[in-house]
Amino acid sequence: MLFNSVDFAIFLPIIFILYWFVFNKNLKLQNLLIVGASYYFYGCWDWRFLSLVFLSTVVDFVVGRQLASTKLPSTRKVLLWASILVNLGVLGFFKYCNFFIENFIAVFTFFDVPINGFSLHIILPVGISFYTFQSMSYTIDIYRNKLKPSNDFIAFAAFVSFFPQLVAGPIERAVNFLPQFKKPRIFEHQKAVDGMYQILCGLFKKIVIADSCAPYVEMVFNNPSDFSGSTLLIGVFLFSVQVYGDFSGYSDIAIGTGRLFGFHLMRNFAFPFFSRDIGEFWRRWHISLSTWFRDYLYIPLGGSRAGLGYSIRNVLIIFVVSGFWHGSKWTFIVWGLLNALYFLPSLLRQNKRTDVGIVAQGRLFPSFREVVSMGTTFVLISFSFIFFRSENLEVVFQFISGIISFSVFTVPAVLPEKLFWLILGLFLVEWVQRHKEHALQLALPILMKPVKWSFLLVLTEMILFHFFEGTSQEFIYFDF
DSSP states (O other): OOTTSHHHHHHHHHHHHIIIIISTTOHHHHHHHHHHHHHHHHHHHHGGGHHHHHHHHHHHHHHHHHHHHOOOHHHHHHHHHHHHHHHHHHHHHHHHHHHHHHHHHHHHHHTTOOOOOOOOOOOOOTTHHHHHHHHHHHHHHHHTTSSOOOSOHHHHHHHHHOGGGTTTOOOOOHHHHGGGGSSOOOOOHHHHHHHHHHHHHHHIIIIIIIHHHHHHHHHHHHOGGGSOHHHHHHHHHHHHHHHHHHHHHHHHHHHHHHHHTTOOOOOOOSOGGGOSSHHHHHHHSSHHHHHHHIIIIITTTTTTSSOHHHHHHHHHHHHHHHHHHHOSSHHHHHHHHHHHHHHHHHHHTTOTTSOOSOTTTTOSSOOHHHHHHHHHHHHHHHHHHHHHHOSSHHHHHHHHHHHTSGGGGSOOSOOOHHHHHHHHHHHHHHHHTTTSSSTTOOOOOGGGHHHHHHHHHHHHHHHHHHHHHSOOOOOGGGGO
């Protein structure tokens, strides 16, 4: 079931009414409703893979209980690794099995050693990279004595499968999110209204912006050799906007939906295209994954405490692993490595935290230095997205060779002016709202309320127009 579908528009109000008006006096029944709704939501895609969600839930619930019942270091390590191996084993089989088979065959073929090739017909379960990481955070935090195990299986199952963020995040931490299932939720009108605004913002980013970029992006990336360098540059720009609108749009809808049910989900995007360097970008883009790798991989490896050499090694590891997390293709691995190389200069200069606050804090316009910094960061990130979007490295080389040719100075064959104005409008609103949690977090004086409602009405009409005139597409991160 997609957020941008009629099915979800029917599903959400039904669950909302049952949650607040039928089961509102019984916390366990509310949690049970969440589990049932979440399994139905996921099962609409493919009910067979509900078993994998259930497996992660049962394994980590049992391991968590066992970790609390023993203090023997060796036994605790065995239990922790049991959880990690089950979760990563399932993830590895469904997501990376064919990748390793194909590359194993390629190595032998390179050395002229004949080997019979084969591949398995494996369907990638949607959201598996997200809920496995979320479930693993539970056992890791118990092992670290940062969290006590849950005695309530229903609450834990609701934590693992919570439908708004089940298939594409944000990847929540048990220490922050699980306690919210154990205490009564009270309906708060203002939070629910803000949640609706954020859902509207997410739908606009997805349906109006990202889905409008998609046909141009697909046309250019499917046949890069057919287009001029200038057209390829337009395609790169549109893909950067598409992937941002698509993924941050999903996160906005997920977080806003969570608020409707009395939950606070972590922020996943903080206006990343206003970043002044690569380090700031990765503190603002897919925050839940970046901080997950920081806390559960980078810091355990030693972080930046063990000297510059180890810091460089650890940065390379987390970026390459992050690339591999996104998919079983060399393009993702190179994308991760490229971003690591982007990050290294600031690490070498020991100033990776220079730009921490909001850009142009207290000012309407950025300084010249800030404009140059944001522009440079956007160009570097957009260039890396060529690897992210391309099917293979051959397409990447075709794309780059086209961009660096003299045809980059010609008039582009694709120039969707209306779409550019919509993108500009989105970025202008985000710039004005960059100190807020999301772009439609509106707090206006009473006299300005007619303007606010007119603005929201226009956004709603645009969403409905594009929804019924266009073709709804799956979210990009469903493939990860």
